[in-house]
Amino acid sequence: MTKLAEHQVPPDELLQKFEVPEIIHGPGALAKIGQCAKRLGGEKILLVTDPGLVKAGWVDAAIGYLKAEDLQYVVYDDVVSNPRDFQVLEGADLYLREGCDVIAVVGGGSPIDTGKGIAILVSNNGIIHDYEGCNLVTQPIPPMVCAPSTAGTGADVTQFAVITDTTRKVKMTIVSRAIMPEISLVDPCLLKTKSPELIAATGMDALTHAIEAFTSSLSWILTDPHAIHAIELVHAHLLEAARHKTREALHGMSIASLEAGIAFSNAILGAVHALAHPLGGYYDMHHGVANAVLLPTVFRHNTQYALEKYALIAQALGVDIRNISPEDAAQAALEKIEELIADLGLPPRLSQLGVRLEDIPTMAELARQDVCLCTNPYCYTKTEIEIIYREAW
Amino acid sequence: MAEPPDSGSSGNDFKGLGFSKIGHFKQVRAKIGELEKIGAELSRRHSELEAVINSMTEGLTILDQDLNIVFINKVQQALFQGRALSGRKCYEAFYQKQKICGNCPAVETLANQESLSGEINVDLPPHGRRHLEWSTTRIADPLGSAPRVLLLMRDITKRKEEEMNLMRADRLATIGLLAAGIAHEINNPLTSIAGFSEGLLKRVKQNHPIEEDQLIRALEDYLQIINQEAHRCSNIIRNLIRYSQKTTENMTSLDIVQIIHDTIVLIQPHARQTGIQLALNDGQTTEPLCLTGSEANLKHLCLTLFNYALEAMEGPGTLNISAQRNAGEVEVIISHGNSLGSPAALTPNDRVEAVPPFHAGKADIGGLPLSLSICYTIMQQHRGQISLQHGEDRSLAFVLKFPTSLP
Numbered sequence: 001m002t003k004l005a006e007h008q009v010p011p012d013e014l015l016q017k018f019e020v021p022e023i024i025h026g027p028g029a030l031a032k033i034g035q036c037a038k039r040l041g042g043e044k045i046l047l048v049t050d051p052g053l054v055k056a057g058w059v060d061a062a063i064g065y066l067k068a069e070d071l072q073y074v075v076y077d078d079v080v081s082n083p084r085d086f087q088v089l090e091g092a093d094l095y096l097r098e099g100c101d102v103i104a105v106v107g108g109g110s111p112i113d114t115g116k117g118i119a120i121l122v123s124n125n126g127i128i129h130d131y132e133g134c135n136l137v138t139q140p141i142p143p144m145v146c147a148p149s150t151a152g153t154g155a156d157v158t159q160f161a162v163i164t165d166t167t168r169k170v171k172m173t174i175v176s177r178a179i180m181p182e183i184s185l186v187d188p189c190l191l192k193t194k195s196p197e198l199i200a201a202t203g204m205d206a207l208t209h210a211i212e213a214f215t216s217s218l219s220w221i222l223t224d225p226h227a228i229h230a231i232e233l234v235h236a237h238l239l240e241a242a243r244h245k246t247r248e249a250l251h252g253m254s255i256a257s258l259e260a261g262i263a264f265s266n267a268i269l270g271a272v273h274a275l276a277h278p279l280g281g282y283y284d285m286h287h288g289v290a291n292a293v294l295l296p297t298v299f300r301h302n303t304q305y306a307l308e309k310y311a312l313i314a315q316a317l318g319v320d321i322r323n324i325s326p327e328d329a330a331q332a333a334l335e336k337i338e339e340l341i342a343d344l345g346l347p348p349r350l351s352q353l354g355v356r357l358e359d360i361p362t363m364a365e366l367a368r369q370d371v372c373l374c375t376n377p378y379c380y381t382k383t384e385i386e387i388i389y390r391e392a393w
Numbered sequence: 394m395a396e397p398p399d400s401g402s403s404g405n406d407f408k409g410l411g412f413s414k415i416g417h418f419k420q421v422r423a424k425i426g427e428l429e430k431i432g433a434e435l436s437r438r439h440s441e442l443e444a445v446i447n448s449m450t451e452g453l454t455i456l457d458q459d460l461n462i463v464f465i466n467k468v469q470q471a472l473f474q475g476r477a478l479s480g481r482k483c484y485e486a487f488y489q490k491q492k493i494c495g496n497c498p499a500v501e502t503l504a505n506q507e508s509l510s511g512e513i514n515v516d517l518p519p520h521g522r523r524h525l526e527w528s529t530t531r532i533a534d535p536l537g538s539a540p541r542v543l544l545l546m547r548d549i550t551k552r553k554e555e556e557m558n559l560m561r562a563d564r565l566a567t568i569g570l571l572a573a574g575i576a577h578e579i580n581n582p583l584t585s586i587a588g589f590s591e592g593l594l595k596r597v598k599q600n601h602p603i604e605e606d607q608l609i610r611a612l613e614d615y616l617q618i619i620n621q622e623a624h625r626c627s628n629i630i631r632n633l634i635r636y637s638q639k640t641t642e643n644m645t646s647l648d649i650v651q652i653i654h655d656t657i658v659l660i661q662p663h664a665r666q667t668g669i670q671l672a673l674n675d676g677q678t679t680e681p682l683c684l685t686g687s688e689a690n691l692k693h694l695c696l697t698l699f700n701y702a703l704e705a706m707e708g709p710g711t712l713n714i715s716a717q718r719n720a721g722e723v724e725v726i727i728s729h730g731n732s733l734g735s736p737a738a739l740t741p742n743d744r745v746e747a748v749p750p751f752h753a754g755k756a757d758i759g760g761l762p763l764s765l766s767i768c769y770t771i772m773q774q775h776r777g778q779i780s781l782q783h784g785e786d787r788s789l790a791f792v793l794k795f796p797t798s799l800p
Contacts, residue, residue, distance in 0.1 A: 012405045012408065012410055013405070015408070015410055016408065017408045017409065017410055019409075019413070134406035134407065134409075135406060135409055135411075135412045137415070138415070139415065140415040140416060140417045140419075140420055141415065159409065175406070175407060175409075176409070176412065177409040177412040177413045177414060178412065178413070178414055178415045180414060182414070218407060218408065268407045371406075371407075374407070375407065
């Protein structure tokens with residue numbers, strides 16, 4: 001009894017949290033989309049997707065599964081890479097006009113983030129810009145079921161949504177436990193119709209997620225195994241998946257993306273994402289490509305602040321670290337990553353992607369303000385960020 | 394150099410220890426609470442309304458736009474004892490017809506949003522033939538798509554019977570009023586009869602012989618006069634008897650000029666006593682001014698109004714009565730005024746008031762005599778309108794308007 005009285009309210013710094021949605025994984029998992037939507041209480045489903053998936057036939061398949069459960073549906077497919085604020089607004093209007101209930105998404109990070117944005121707007125008031133930042137969603141949002149069509153984004157299991165502010169040309173990061181989807185249907189079959197370029201770019205996104213989650217100041221025992229396993233899987237399968245789309249490789253990459261997502265949703269990210277977001281806002285650069293081009297430079301700068309962790313990353317990337325120093329291991333890991341980027345045929349320099357030197361100071365200021373920088377092993381100053389941009393240029 | 398973001402507090406933000414998927418449970422619970430409140434309020438209003446409806450003395454029916462009966466109250470069910478009403482078409486349930494009635498008021502009310510009312514005679518076993526008063530009112534639909542009709546029915550058979558009795562009593566009272574004049578009217582021929590018959594008797598009893606031819610001639614002349622005078626008496630009496638007969642509701646096509654003429658004959662002796670002349674102006678038409686009505690009731694109406702006008706005149710003069718066709722209606726104007734030659738002389742500034750409705754059975758309401766209330770009832774029965782015009786010089790005119798035919 002005295003012990004209870006002595007019990008102190010712990011400071012939040014001492015507490016950790018781990019949260020994941022319900023996950024159904026496996027070839028053909030998409031077939032459960034109707035059942036899941038119905039289970040979430042749906043009668044009329046807003047199906048968010050993009051034109052590529054319509055063309056590939058996955059949307060028709062999903063509609064078939066919705067119909068099989070006697071569900072009504074409305075399709076919103078006006079979504080582009082780096083989804084725009086007005087697209088979220090359009091989708092929310094459609095949802096309200098058609099009297100939808102559950103939101104289902106078949107697509108990559110862009111449709112999933114659009115779906116999250118729509119969900120926020122239809123039950124919380126205002127515009128999507130009002131929710132940029134942490135934990136600003138206060139009202140219950142419509143249930144969501146997501147079937148990710150790329151292996152990399154992890155948005156189907158995260159509390160993040162990134163939407164482009166078309167007026168300011170910046171990517172707004174919305175972080176809220178409230179917007180985590182209810183159910184994720186991870187179906188590796190959906191990856192078959194992706195182009196090798198997209199598999200490469202999204203795969204690098206997954207690798208960046210895993211590395212940044214592992215080195216994050218918020219990483220802990222429940223996130224680390226997922227992060228490390230995701231790195232191992234990318235190392236084992238990404239090249240094969242991009243080159244030959246073998247069933248085993250795609251399966252591996254779907255797990256890699258999922259585990260990286262689980263890890264970074266709870267441990268958050270780091271400087272690569274902080275620096276990549278302005279590139280998306282300014283140049284509409286694909287998120288995976290932006291991450292890939294920045295990862296090696298940030299990796300090199302970060303190493304000194306979390307040496308042990310970078311050595312373990314090297315191990316996950318297949319480096320034998322038993323007889324080498326942590327510095328050498330980290331260096332070996334960096335080389336492995338650069339080699340992978342080269343093998344995938346991704347551009348290694350910002351200058352090759354149309355980035356102008358004169359934009360760097362402005363982008364550095366935006367990156368410094370990005371929430372992702374907070375959990376990086378070291379919090380860079382604006383000048384230091386400019387240096388990193390220039391090195392990657 | 395600017396301060397870097399505070400990683401400590403942001404880190405806690407990311408952890409979202411105090412945040413999670415926001416469930417609808419709280420919302421739903423609040424909504425359920427709200428709905429329960431609304432439900433309780435609605436059911437309270439429902440019972441209030443039910444009590445109001447069941448305490449009504451009118452029979453109440455609600456019809457949907459296809460004339461199906463969707464609701465009836467207890468009074469209405471009692472009125473149509475032993476019949477299934479709910480769910481049936483109103484014309485089947487109430488009037489046992491296969492088809493919708495011609496000029497159905499419910500349909501008209503639905504179309505024009507106008508409230509209508511009227512009376513109808515229905516055979517209602519075991520009650521027998523009943524006189525019902527009805528009204529229809531449109532109930533707007535909150536969504537504007539499916540309006541309904543509220544139909545009220547009230548059994549006024551007893552009131553109708555009382556009205557009849559009252560009318561008859563009023564007529565008998567009027568006869569009493571006319572008695573003096575009529576007695577005088579009968580007295581004249583009776584005096585002639587007496588005089589001439591006495592003359593005859595004298596002649597027959599004379600001792601000195603008279604020539605047979607002379608006697609027969611005198612006899613014929615005298616008997617002729619006696620016969621004529623007796624017929625005159627008989628006519629007056631017959632007119633009175635016809636007037637005092639129990640009225641029927643039988644509506645027939647009749648000539649209003651003839652009715653007015655007959656009434657003038659009845660009231661003339663009374664008027665003459667006060668030095669008033671009655672002048673009928675029928676517009677010199679040879680065409681009869683026909684309308685559908687009850688002869689006895691219309692005569693009663695004319696007599697009462699003539700009498701009322703006579704009372705209002707304060708000395709000798711002329712009471713003008715005109716009858717003419719006016720815009721599809723038959724218009725009767727009863728007017729007087731020493732300065733007024735004819736009703737046309739009434740100026741537009743004259744005050745025009747409708748005779749207000751009042752209940753039969755109460756002797757005197759609002760200063761108007763019982764007789765006028767009966768006039769109002771008779772006008773209603775004929776779907777007519779009655780109005781009273783006051784001239785500035787205390788002159789007075791009744792204007793009656795009748796439709797030429799009843800629906």
